[in-house]
Amino acid sequence: MDPPGSPYALRRARPADLQALIAMETSAFTGDRLSARSFRRHVESPRADLVVAARNGEIAGYALNFYRANSTLARLYSIAVDETHRGRGLSSRMIGDLERKARQRGCDRLRLEVRIDNDGAIAAYEHMGFRPIGRIARYYEDGQTALRMEKSLHSPTARLAA
Numbered sequence: 001m002d003p004p005g006s007p008y009a010l011r012r013a014r015p016a017d018l019q020a021l022i023a024m025e026t027s028a029f030t031g032d033r034l035s036a037r038s039f040r041r042h043v044e045s046p047r048a049d050l051v052v053a054a055r056n057g058e059i060a061g062y063a064l065n066f067y068r069a070n071s072t073l074a075r076l077y078s079i080a081v082d083e084t085h086r087g088r089g090l091s092s093r094m095i096g097d098l099e100r101k102a103r104q105r106g107c108d109r110l111r112l113e114v115r116i117d118n119d120g121a122i123a124a125y126e127h128m129g130f131r132p133i134g135r136i137a138r139y140y141e142d143g144q145t146a147l148r149m150e151k152s153l154h155s156p157t158a159r160l161a162a
């Protein structure tokens, strides 16, 4: 659900968004980029949720979750918000949406990896309730270490009921 008055709407990505997604990927990341082929596959995959934030038909950001069969662990594989649209809560909203979708699929945890030197993203994830659970050396193409972070998807009521 969009906050009242927000000019940004969240929706599932569709094939017509591919060009905008690739342009965003190119400007947001210097390496380890998703290819056009990967985006196309993820738009259609039953094992992925790819959401975009759009304003007046323009894509301002995207976020991508992966799921595995017989696993309650969802993976936030990638997220990017166009530079001109940052700091307006879009990543929070997209991740909130992916958390709901992951819960609906029966997942109880959301995990991600982030470059250890990506202070802004790490701060944003911490604000959203993710906690560091480990490091993976030489995770990225350029040899950089990843910080692995995880968030429980149990709602407070679900915890009480458990």
Ligand SMILES: CC(C)(COP(=O)(O)OP(=O)(O)OC[C@H]1O[C@@H](n2cnc3c(N)ncnc32)[C@H](O)[C@@H]1OP(=O)(O)O)[C@@H](O)C(=O)NCCC(=O)NCCS
Pocket: 028, 029, 078, 079, 080, 081, 082, 085, 086, 087, 088, 089, 090, 091, 092, 093, 113, 114, 115, 118, 119, 120, 121, 123, 124, 125, 127, 128
């Ligand atoms: C990381 C990124 C997705 C954040 O997107 P965003 O839409 O600007 O983030 P939001 O506005 O939703 O901010 C979410 C929270 O994180 C905080 N935050 C966001 N960017 C931050 C920064 N650079 N430093 C500190 N805190 C930050 C916000 O204050 C906000 O906290 P709040 O909810 O308590 O107000 C965006 O900067 C980006 O696309 N970066 C380049 C790509 C990238 O690094 N992706 C992550 C790969 S793992």
